[in-house]
Amino acid sequence: MSKLNITPVSQSKINTVDFNDLPFGNVFSDHMFSCDFKDGKWQNPTISEYAPLTLDPSARVFHYGQAVFEGMKAFKDENDDIYLFRPEDNFERINKSAHRLAMPEFPKDFFFEGLEQLLLLEKEWIKKGDGNSLYIRPFVIATQGALSASPADEYKFMIICSPARSYYAGEVRVIFAEEYSRSASGGVGFAKAAGNYAAQFYPTSLAHKEGYQQVIWTDAKSHEYLEEAGTMNIFFRINNTLITAPISDRILDGITRKSVIQLAKDNKIDVEVRRVSVTEIKDAAKNGSLKEIFGSGTAAVINPILGFKHSDFKHELPVMEDSYAKFFKKTLNEIQYNKTEDKHNWRHKVSK
Ligand SMILES: *Cc1c(COP(=O)(O)O)cnc(C)c1O
Numbered sequence: 001m002s003k004l005n006i007t008p009v010s011q012s013k014i015n016t017v018d019f020n021d022l023p024f025g026n027v028f029s030d031h032m033f034s035c036d037f038k039d040g041k042w043q044n045p046t047i048s049e050y051a052p053l054t055l056d057p058s059a060r061v062f063h064y065g066q067a068v069f070e071g072m073k074a075f076k077d078e079n080d081d082i083y084l085f086r087p088e089d090n091f092e093r094i095n096k097s098a099h100r101l102a103m104p105e106f107p108k109d110f111f112f113e114g115l116e117q118l119l120l121l122e123k124e125w126i127k128k129g130d131g132n133s134l135y136i137r138p139f140v141i142a143t144q145g146a147l148s149a150s151p152a153d154e155y156k157f158m159i160i161c162s163p164a165r166s167y168y169a170g171e172v173r174v175i176f177a178e179e180y181s182r183s184a185s186g187g188v189g190f191a192k193a194a195g196n197y198a199a200q201f202y203p204t205s206l207a208h209k210e211g212y213q214q215v216i217w218t219d220a221k222s223h224e225y226l227e228e229a230g231t232m233n234i235f236f237r238i239n240n241t242l243i244t245a246p247i248s249d250r251i252l253d254g255i256t257r258k259s260v261i262q263l264a265k266d267n268k269i270d271v272e273v274r275r276v277s278v279t280e281i282k283d284a285a286k287n288g289s290l291k292e293i294f295g296s297g298t299a300a301v302i303n304p305i306l307g308f309k310h311s312d313f314k315h316e317l318p319v320m321e322d323s324y325a326k327f328f329k330k331t332l333n334e335i336q337y338n339k340t341e342d343k344h345n346w347r348h349k350v351s352k
Contacts (some may be wrong), residue, residue: 004113005046006121014124014299022331024299025135029161033114036143037087037104037155045110045219050160055197056145060152065196068097069297073133073164074119074350076126077338082119082350085298085336087112089255090138094238097191098140102151106140115159116350122161130333131166135299139194164299172295172303174229174230175212176278176310181220182230182250189250200230212309214295218278219250226276232295232303237324238284239291241270256296260328262344269324269332278310294325302329312316 009030017027028050035045061067070090075083091112095105115136119126126134138159142152180203183189188196200215207215216234219225227245228234233254234257236243242264247253264271284290285308304325307316334340338347 002043004045025162029122031121033118034137035157058145060142065195069139069192070094072136074126075133075336076128079111084348086255086346088346100191104156119350125163133164135164155255172213172305174214174216175207175305176216177218178223182217184220213322227251229295232297235294237292238289243272243276246273261294
């Protein structure tokens with residue numbers, strides 16, 4: 001492994017940033033990590049000033065969408081120690097995504113050394129206090145310039161960071177998909193592939209026009225089973241039972257999702273991982289047993305959903321006193337900010 005080359009900036013731009021006004025993902029920290037795949041190996045790991053890239057216009061990422069990414073967060077506790085949440089899972093997942101897109105896997109030592117050195121350089125960008133974090137975006141793109149429609153021989157792995165406040169997605173009401181699909185069996189739905197997002201923008205914009213913020217994707221074959229929100233996994237609470245769809249090659253294996261399932265078990269909340277049909281949820285809405293719907297994902301942690309629509313049927317969810325959404329958000333945050341015991345070893349301390 002070649003040595004990590006670090007060139008710190010001479011002056012931080014942190015004083016130009018208003019930490020009280022941080023729209024998600026608009027401001028980036030001083031440095032970025034990059035590493036190139038060339039001649040069959042990853043090389044030249046570098047931390048340098050956050051800056052635009054120069055790429056050949058024929059780079060395959062632009063034409064064939066060979067690109068995958070991850071989303072994770074760093075948190076600071078009251079002693080100024082920095083923690084990541086289950087980062088090994090992000091590492092494994094980016095390689096699983098890369099593998100599906102015929103991209104080379106990234107070495108674990110490069111990933112953790114690059115990430116931790118970058119976070120130590122950016123420690124002033126990680127603010128203490130509830131809701132504050134540094135959002136971390138690792139990604140890989142095919143940089144080789146050549147238009148043949150085949151996997152590239154050259155790639156760039158990068159990590160960029162964006163300071164984040166508590167992410168409030170606003171009021172979220174959703175449409176259950178009846179026509180469009182996000183993913184299909186045998187496809188790339190389980191991968192954090194850039195193109196999965198591009199494919200959702202248009203149907204989501206149609207939902208916006210009707211006053212709904214997001215689409216809950218259903219299975220592409222029958223549109224009868226509820227799968228995920230496309231940036232979040234999805235949970236339904238019927239009476240006191242939590243239900244979420246099993247992961248498959250159409251659904252992303254969310255780290256927040258599996259943490260919620262574990263926390264439900266730890267706290268004696270009944271949780272069922274099984275197919276959930278649109279009919280079941282509509283029936284539960286009609287008979288009053290549907291108590292909550294919420295999404296889970298790194299950015300928002302837990303995002304309550306206030307209502308849904310499916311063909312002509314519209315439903316507003318009740319306001320729950322003891323909401324599971326609130327409980328899981330609080331419990332996850334307490335682990336993330338090192339305020340409570342971490343019995344599953346989910347916290348990863350970034351060593352100084
Ligand atoms: C990232 C992502 C999620 C959430 O995963 P987390 O690991 O919990 O952040 C859910 N669905 C899709 C499609 C995603 O890309």
